[in-house]
Amino acid sequence: MSIISLPPPSTFIGAPFMEARADLLRAAGVKAALLGMPYDMGGIWRTGAADGPRGLRDASRQYGSYFFDDDVDLFEAFKLVDCGNAPMVPANPAKCRAAMKQGAAGIFIGGDHSIPASIGEALSEATPGNIGYIVFDANMDAEEEVDGERFSNWSEACRLAELPNLDPRNMVMIGIRGSLNTRRQFEYVKSKGITIFAMRDIIELGIVEVMNRALAIAGRGTRALYVSFDTDGVDAAYAPGTSGPEPGGLTSREIITAARMLGRHGVxxxxxxxxxxxxxxxGITARLACYLIFNLLGAAYSARGA
Ligand SMILES: [Mn+2]
Incomplete structure (x- = not known):
């Protein structure tokens, strides 16, 4: 029996369901597509992120396609569709990773932080040129392996740094803090030339200056930009619904400001x-996730049209 992608019971803001196939999306003129990745077998702390796509879609039922802040209708401007969830193969992480590589979508909803290894591989193969990467996270996730396992949510930075067209010097980590990090990871990050803007840098410089610097670093000589929002990059006071909550992080306003600057720049x-x-x-964490999507797309629309 093969597993196919099915429409979710409710879609993101009621968007039409469309299979995650590049030919279908292209034919329909889709400019933004969302794909759920209900996978948390890579979690080293606590599980539950596999339910993230369901939580996001449930929370989004409160919202419509019109986004006031940019006076834009996301269905009209982007032909936004919901591609449902990537099919997961029970108890088989390797097949799950392969399934997550198939999705043709611009917005990926985890799932745990192991999924960028799969997404990055797919983007790497599809991009004729170099890729930049910006991640918001409390943690570096730069452990080369965990007891021999290379694809946990503590190692995705290493897997991305190994991609042939992702130079670690185009990788930027924002919001790093706290004691779930290890010195070994910090040594790895420094040795690869990955840039860190720690929380104290954001406090000293402000999020706008940090983002300007981050975009310059990730954009240097690159043709594509991949952005990863780990919900624990945000202060646990604003985003408690995360696998490993950490205090002292970004505020909602700061992460929204960052999302808007990314949208303006192009992602x-x-x-x-x-x-x-x-x-x-x-449901506030799921609603903040909705806001990140609205603001990134809305700011892109305000800057360039869809
Ligand atoms: Mn992470």
């Missing part, structure tokens, strides 16, 4: 990971 694909509805009783 090839982005993901939102470690959204954990079981720890999000008010």
């Amino acid at each position: 090839s694909i982005f993901d939102i990971v470690e959204l954990c509805p079981a720890y999000d009783p008010s």
Whole structure:
């Protein structure tokens, strides 16, 4: 029996369902497509992020396609569609990773932070040129392996740095803080030339200056930009519904400002990971995730049209 992608019971802001096939999306003129990746077998701390796509879609039922901040209708401007979830193969991480590579979409909803390894591989193969990478995260996720496992949510930075057309000097980590990081990871990051803007840099420089610097570093000589939002990059006070909550992070306004600057600059694909509805009783983390999507697309529209 093969597993096919099915329409979710509710789609993101009620967007039409469309299979995640590049030919279909192209024929329909789709400029923004969302794909769920309900996978948390790579989680080293606590599970629950596999339910992230469901939580995001449930929370999004509160919203419509019109986004006031940019006076834009996302269905009209982007022909936004929801491609459902990438099909997961039970208890088979390798096949799950292969399935996650098939998706042709611009917005990926995790799932845990192991998924950029798969997304990055697909983007790498599809991009004739170099890729830049910006990640918002409390943690570097730069452990080369964990007890021999190379594809956990503690290692995706290493897997991305190994891609043939992703130079680690075009990789930027924003919001790093705290004691879930290890010195070994910091040594790895420094040795590869990956740039870190730690939380204290954001406090000292402000998010706008940090983003200007980050975009310059990730954009130097690159043709595509991949952005990853780990929900724990945001302060746990604003985003409690995450697998490994950390205090002292970005505020909602700061991450929204960053998303808007990214939208204005132009982003090839982005993901939102470690959204954990079981720890999000008010639904505020899922709503913040909705806001990141609205603001990134809305700011792109305001800057350039869809
Ligand atoms: Mn992470």
